Every structure is written in structure tokens, then in C-alpha cells.
Amino acid sequence: MAKVVVVTDSTADIPAELVEELNITVIPLNVIFAEDEVYQDGVTLTSKEFYEKITKEDRIPSTSQPTPYQFEELYREILTEEDTTIISIHLSSKMSGTYQAAMIAKQSFDQAEQLHVIDSKRASYAIGIIVVEIAKMAQEGKSTAECLARLESLLNDTTVYFLVDTLEFLQKNGRIGKASAMLGSLLKIKPILSLTKEGEVYPFEKVRGQKKALSRIIETLKDQYGQYLVHIGVSHAVNEDLAKEILTRMSEEFNVASEVITDIGAVIGAHVGPGTVALSVTKAE
Template sequence: MGKVKIVTDSTADIPAELLQKYQITVIPLKVMIENETYQDGVNLTPEAFYNKLDMMNSVPATSQPTPFEFETMYQRIREKAGEEISILSIHLSSAMSGTIQSAVLAAEAVKEEVSVEVVDSLKASYAVGILVVEAAKLAAQGAGIEGCRKKLEERKEETSVYFLVDTLEYLQKNGRIGRASALIGSLLKMKPVLSLNRDGEVYPYRKARGKKKAVAVIQEALEHQYGTRPVHIGVSHAQAEESGQELLEAAEAVLNSRSSTLTKIGSVIGSHTGRGTVSVAVTPAE
């Protein structure tokens, strides 16, 4: 069967220490700012991006890696391994990006050299990352490609994500607000708790009046879904570390947490959500 290597993209917002620990390979998406193209997380840090965002009059454009870039990465991983391997390539929701399509085309192109399984996470930011890390743990324990893929598909169904934005402007302008679009007018007067549906699209989970009540709505939803079941918790934030820490502590207060991660939202996801966004992702730990 050979070993399993894990690939994801930069929108998974996985902290560097976890990438290194579990040997996860990341392919960057791109951000276009004032005729300059940057690679998410490579030559554009979250801090630098949000500083640029504050000075822009328009919303940044983003783009997925090309099939050729994926091909090159898959081949490099195979060559570096020096042995028979399989690649599990896990990416941002296809409802938000063409990244999956590029990965699928590349997997077909290199199938004679290396076996690549492409998975649509139907998630974004660390909701992708938390799934990737769990898959990487299995691979590190020696699980084969079928075992990793099976567990990943199970975890996709059991992983929840809720997030709060300071403004719906970026989601609206980028067309990423999905089925929530009809409610923009009413939501602007509230603090919407947003989530992702089974198709990987943004939708309004519930409206709340103010941040404190919005966090309470998230706590109630998480406690109802997971109860005392052991879980992993991940919170990502867009230049809002204090709010991110508060959301993490709120989730830990009602859940049986086996591990928790606080990470930064990078430039691609940040282009669609804006500064101040906080998101919590939860997946079972058993």
C-alpha cells in the first residue's frame, strides 16, 4: 500500500508547528492586490495582508492553484519520498473555489506515477485544517489510504463550524454568501451567526443581537451537538486574537475538549470575510 502523504491548501489556516509535526504539504492560493499577485502564507503574512486591506478601496481578488502547480507538487512529493506512496489531497469547499477542480485534473494527469485521492472538505479555514490534521495523525500512525479516506469522510459529516464577521460587505461583494444573500438587509442590523451547509455554502444559522448573545448561540449549538463527547476544537481569527481567545474559551466551557488550537485566518479567506472575523470548528476526538 505504501505510506500516505497529506496535501492541503493555504486556506486551511493550519499553524506552522502542526504542519511540521505531521509533515503536511501546503499549496498556496493567490491574492491579487493593486496589480500585485501574492502567494497566501508564502510572501504575504496575515498581518501584512490586513494592513493592506485597510488601505484598499476595493475587495482583493483571489485565485486557485493551477492544475500544473498541483501536478508539480504531487510529483515532487513522490520523488522526495523515494518509495511507494499515496497522496490524500484535502481542500477548500468547491462552493467557494475552483481549487478542487485543479486538484482533480492534476491527479488524473499524474495517475501513472502516483495515486492521488482528492477530497472536497466542504469547509473553509481551520474547519478544513482540523480535518487535515486528523487525517495526518492517522497517516502518521500507519493507516493506509483507504482508512484515512474513510475516517475523513466520517469526520466531515460530524464537523461543525460557526463564525462571526464584523461586516457582511466582503462576503457579499465576493459572492460567497450563498443562501444568506436574501437576508443581507436584516442581518446588517444584527450580529449573525453564520455556518456552512452540507453543500459547503455560507448560510445564516441564527441572528443574535450583539456579540455576547451570538457567542451564547454558538455555545448552545455546540453543546447540543456534541454533549460530553470528546472533541477537538479549533478557532481561527482575522487580526482579532482577543476575540478568538474568548470564543475558544466559550467553546471549551461547554465541550469535553481533548485539544484546542488558536490560529490566524490568512489572506485568501480574509479577502472574503474581512478583519475581525472569528470562527470555531469542532470535530469528534474518538
């Protein structure tokens, strides 16, 4: 039986200890402050360093995906080991060229049946929560077919909501207009964002006040997952107190199989800004 190796990218925001424990391979995206100031997300720039940097310098960097050549090198190194299959799960293709770069790299290999490149159609720990489950299966010695079948169900059963603290970053990244951002800030509107089935960001709802926004998210999730055993992940951009509060409330109201708190890394953080919290939920088996 082929050994399954799970690959993802840094936008999955998986805690370092889980990456190590589950032997997950992570390829970093890039964070670009200037032509001569480029960092690898989570490698040469930690999330803590990133948020400190944007606070002090008051500038929002751009981001870029790994190159097809970087993916090709990584895949080739993994596939040198006999009887190995790669399942490579990445940031939504609607947000980044990462998935496309991985697909271009795949074309360089004859052994297509050994290399599965997946568009998660998600971001942050909504990718991570899926990757972790597949990596656990790989570690247990499950077959490629079993892992891919579970992956399909996870892709169908995973939901994420982002609670954004400030509209500034969405405005500067072109997600909303300047007038909407100013009005939202004045009215203390907290936009709840989610992702479409195609992996595009959309405004789920606009709520006045953080408590109301959180209650609305939990109410919506109860309708969807209230009768199931679930895995929960809360990722945050320097907002650990709110992340813990969310996890406590979820633990009280849901049948929880596992829970994780993690940092939103620099790439996703560049688009949503500090203070953001994302709640990811998926069905456990």
C-alpha cells in the same frame, strides 16, 4: 505499507508549527490586488500583512486557485518516492476551483490508487482540523485505508460557524445586498454563518450583539456535541481576544481532546473581513 502524504491548501489556515510538525504539504492560493500585484497566500503575504494592507488601502482583493499544472508538479514530486500515497484535502468546491484544479491534475497520473483528491466542503480551520487529524495518523504509520475511513467520519462530523464582525465584505463580495448590509450595521446585527452539507455558505442566524451570537453558537454545538470528546479550532481575523474568549468558554462546557487558535489567512479574509472569528468542532476518536 505505503507511506501517506497529506496535502492541503492555504485556506485550511493551519498554524505553521503544526504544518511543520506533521509534515503537511500546503499549496497556496493567490491574492490579487492588481494585475501586477499578486501574492501567494501565507507565502509572500502573511495574514498580518494582509489585514494591515486592506486597512491602509481600503480595497478588497480578488483571489484565485492554483493551476492544474501546479498541482501536477507537486503530486509528481511527491510520487517519485516509492510506496507513497497522497491524500489531498481542499477548500469547498462551492467556493473555489481549487478542488477542480486538483482533479484535473490527477487525470495526468496512471497510479489513480495512489492519489486521493478530496472536496472538504469546508473552509478555514474547518478544513485544517480534519487535515491535522489525518496527518497525525499518517505520521503514526496508519494505512491509506485507515486514513480514508477516518477522513470519511471527520467529513461527516465536523461543523463550523463564522461570526462576522462587519457586513461590508459580504456585501462587496455579493453575498448580501447593500441595503441588507446597511440595515444590519445600523441594528448591530451579527450574522452567524455556517456551511451546508454541500459546502455552501448560508446564514444560520442573525443575532443582535456579539455576546448573544456567541451564546447561540455554543448552545447549538452543545446539542450536537455535548456528549462527545471533541477537537476544537478557533480561527480569527485580527480578533485574538474574542478567539481566546471562545476557546475558554468551549473548554468550560465541552469535553475537549485538543484545541487550536489560528489566523484566518488572506484568501478567506478577503471574503469575510477583519474581526471575523470561526469556530470549528469535530468528534475525537
